[in-house]
Amino acid sequence: MAEPKTEDAGFSSVEYVQRVTTFLGEVSGWCRERGLTVERDAVTLSEEQMAQYDAPCLYISKDGVSVAKILPAGSKIIGAHGRVDLIGRVTRHAFLFYVGKGPAFSTQTIIGGKTVTSSSTPMLSGVDGEGWYWIEARVRRAKRVEESLFLDLLTDVSDYEF
Secondary structure (H helix, E strand, O other), X not given: OOOOOOEEOOEEHHHHHHHHHXXXXXXXXXXXXXXXXXXXXXXXXXXXXXXXXXXXXXXXXXXXXXXXXXXXXXXXXOOEOOEEEEEEOOOEEEEEEEOOOOXXXXXXXXXXXXXXXXXXXXXXXXXXXXXXXXXXXXXXXXXXXXXXXXXXXXXXXXXXXX
């Protein structure tokens, strides 16, 4: 019986877990600065053609009342290099990890077996380098998840004002 693959085109679950861990560290700091309590835990993920692995998650509360949680969704996401979900009692938001300019449409013109022209156009505007992004659904614009955006989205999912 073949061993499950843990690598996918040079990307591993280990890299995903490191990215999630770093992001949750940033989020923990933002939350604590606003008097919120954060608790770390882990969930086990099962992804196609990969061995099961544990990834960190974060529970956010205020005065003992649950506000939201951030759960890892997986490293094998179409068009991204990982996803985590911010989940509250009202709604949820997905954060996607992009590298470079994010996913792109690529075209090539081949004449007589030779590439004559090729081009690449980013699928999303707003992706300006490696990091976690939230996609604004109405205009399909990616926004890097930084403190102020995170707090706005935390308010949206929880109906608490921060």
